[in-house]
Amino acid sequence: MFTKFLCSNNVESFILELKNRFFEFAQGTKTADAVSRSLFFLHIDKFIFAALLLTFASAPFLSTSGIGFFVLLFIALVALKLLVKKGEKFTMTPIDAAVALFFALSILSLMGSTLFWASFHGFLKVMVYIAFYFCLTHYLRENKSKIWTVLALVAVLISFESVVGILQNFGGVLEIAGWQDTSNLEVNEIISRAYGTLKPFNPNLLAGYILPGLAVLFYFFTLNLVSKQKKRALTFAALIFLSLLTLIYTGCRGAYIGIIAFFACCAGWAIHYITTRYGSFSNLKKRWKNTIIVASTGFLVFLFANPAILKRIFSIFAFREDSSISFRMNVYKSSWAMFLDNPIFGIGLGNQNFREIYGLYMLTGFDALGAYSVPLEIAVEMGLLGLASFFAILFIAFYRAVLFLRSDVPQTQEKLLIFSMLMLIALLMTHGLIDTIFYRPQVQMLFWFALAVININAQPCPISQPSSRSRQKKQ
Numbered sequence: 001m002f003t004k005f006l007c008s009n010n011v012e013s014f015i016l017e018l019k020n021r022f023f024e025f026a027q028g029t030k031t032a033d034a035v036s037r038s039l040f041f042l043h044i045d046k047f048i049f050a051a052l053l054l055t056f057a058s059a060p061f062l063s064t065s066g067i068g069f070f071v072l073l074f075i076a077l078v079a080l081k082l083l084v085k086k087g088e089k090f091t092m093t094p095i096d097a098a099v100a101l102f103f104a105l106s107i108l109s110l111m112g113s114t115l116f117w118a119s120f121h122g123f124l125k126v127m128v129y130i131a132f133y134f135c136l137t138h139y140l141r142e143n144k145s146k147i148w149t150v151l152a153l154v155a156v157l158i159s160f161e162s163v164v165g166i167l168q169n170f171g172g173v174l175e176i177a178g179w180q181d182t183s184n185l186e187v188n189e190i191i192s193r194a195y196g197t198l199k200p201f202n203p204n205l206l207a208g209y210i211l212p213g214l215a216v217l218f219y220f221f222t223l224n225l226v227s228k229q230k231k232r233a234l235t236f237a238a239l240i241f242l243s244l245l246t247l248i249y250t251g252c253r254g255a256y257i258g259i260i261a262f263f264a265c266c267a268g269w270a271i272h273y274i275t276t277r278y279g280s281f282s283n284l285k286k287r288w289k290n291t292i293i294v295a296s297t298g299f300l301v302f303l304f305a306n307p308a309i310l311k312r313i314f315s316i317f318a319f320r321e322d323s324s325i326s327f328r329m330n331v332y333k334s335s336w337a338m339f340l341d342n343p344i345f346g347i348g349l350g351n352q353n354f355r356e357i358y359g360l361y362m363l364t365g366f367d368a369l370g371a372y373s374v375p376l377e378i379a380v381e382m383g384l385l386g387l388a389s390f391f392a393i394l395f396i397a398f399y400r401a402v403l404f405l406r407s408d409v410p411q412t413q414e415k416l417l418i419f420s421m422l423m424l425i426a427l428l429m430t431h432g433l434i435d436t437i438f439y440r441p442q443v444q445m446l447f448w449f450a451l452a453v454i455n456i457n458a459q460p461c462p463i464s465q466p467s468s469r470s471r472q473k474k475q
Contacts, residue, residue, distance in 0.1 A: 035084045048077045048139060049146060053153060056449075059209070059442040060157055063199045067441045071132055078135035090138065094396050095455045102389040103130045106349060109382045113348025115356050122350015122381070133448040141456045147417070150449065151216050158213030159239050165194035165206060165246035193251040198442055207252035208437030210243050212424045212446045214262050217243060219420035222269065226412055244299075248309055253316045254435040261430040265423045328372045328434070334361040335371035339379045346383035351439075354381065370439070374432030377439070394429065397454050398422065404458035418458045421450040 035041050051074040058067050082088045092100075106126050113119035140147055169192050196206035221236035247255045303310060320326045338347060338361050347357050351369045354377075358368060371377040379387045401422045405415055428447055432438045438447070 035080075036086075041080075041084060044077060044081055045143070048074065048081065049143070051077055052136075052139070052146075052150065056150060056153055056445065057157070059445065060161055060197050061199075064441055067445075068128070071128060071441070071445070075128070075131050075135050078139055082138070090134070091141075093455055095393065095400065095451065096134070096137070098389065098393040098396050099130060099133060099451075102386065102393060103127070105345075105382055105386045105389050109345045109348055109386060112345040113353060115348060115353050118353040118356055119348030119350055121352050122348070126349055129444055129448060132445070133452060136448060137452040137455055140452055144456065147453055151219065154213060154216045154446070155220055155236075155239070158210055158216060158243060161196045161198070161206060161210055161213075162239070162242040162246040164196050165210070165249055166242065168192070168194040168196070169246075169249040192249070194246060194249045196246075202437075203250040204252045204254065204435055204437050205440055205442070207247055207250040207255035207258075208428075208431055208435065208440065208443045209446075210247055210250075211255050211258045211262070211427050211431055212443070212450075214240060214243055215265075215420045215424035215427060215450075218262075218266065218423065219416055222273075222416050222420075223413060226273075226416070248303075251312050252431075252435075253312070254431045254433070254437075256313055256316065257434070258427050258431045261427055262423070265426060269419060327366055330363050330366045331368045331372050332376065334358060334363060334366070334368075335373075335376050335380050337361050339376070339383075342380070342383060344383045344385060346379065346381045346386060349381050370436040372436055373434060374429070374436055374438050377436050393451070394425065397425065397451055400458045401454050414457055418454060421453045424450040425454075 040047075051070055055067065055070040055074055058070050082090075103126070106123060110116070110119050110123045193203040194206060195201045195203045196209070198205050198209055217236055217240045221233055221240060224230075224232040224236060244259060247259060303313070315322050315325070320329065335358070338357060347353060354370055355367075362368070371380050375387060375390075378390050382389075401418050404418055405422075424446060428438060428443065437443055
């Protein structure tokens, strides 16, 4: 019912009409006409694409402010094009409507916050991400061929970080390995946690970046496998293996759970692919069966041959006996109390606002920057309404993607793309259940990119703004 409502004419709202009227007015001014004839504007699509690539390329190397510069540059260039080029206008889809609702509720959360200026700082970040999503959707809708290039860049960056992480592990980065409770561990059970080049240096951030990157590598692997490019498929299979290895070396337990989700997604795709192409697993050629068995066995042998990694995995179930997990459980308890006291609109946005109010609820000695859980963080900051709107974004994206995957559309490449982006979001949300690395720009940009790709490729019922000509006919 909710999806039908979003596909109805009710969502073709006054706000969308007002936006496009504003763009029409701006595009008709003398200033816009002068800018449109400039040499810079004639090549603005190239500048927009360059800014987009720099946004993703900067993620592993620059700080948040450095990445933010390229994000704002991309937004500014797309906005300039909307204001100057005649005929440019926004459209509205059910996913767009859900994102707009989420943003509207963030405004209400801001206005209801007892610490307005601290919350305003967090609100600005949300506004930038939402603007990035809408600009990205608008640009990619007209330039779908650029999606492949962005994905290729992400695959290169993920592979680079994987190699760096493996080298750090073998190099023994003990001087920055204080993220593990070693009080009850033997020397051979201490894992040297890789952290890559992402800033701030943090193994959980590296894991949060590489985990969704597995979905990108999976896309290129399956694409080459289906098109019978065996050497390329094997190359990407090797890159997936390196990424999995690095994830293990990060020691991030949220990523370990994410790896299970990744294998579950792979198994789902494999079952579908094998049954539709070969009929059943028994009909596979012997060499493929042996490859699957050897790879699975080798992975298990690797885990059991490394006591430090095995100990880290089993520590997931230690709960209060592990100091890190016990710490998070205390944060969860305090964050839940914050939510119960502010259930409708939350306390306001951002970690500055969170820290100020969290101090009133925290157990002594257990300070925190966030709730260490994405759903709980959203509930604390934006209340039930904000959490419901975020779940609406995920539900509609998954619903549209599944409808597209089950449709009779013959484009295998597009279906692989949608499935991979769906996997990317699923991996992020799995990790996000027990961590808030999602709020880092390196990770959040991947989320909005995947959402934009699903929006423009798997959307059977767009809510488009009527053209001026059609409005005149109605009148």
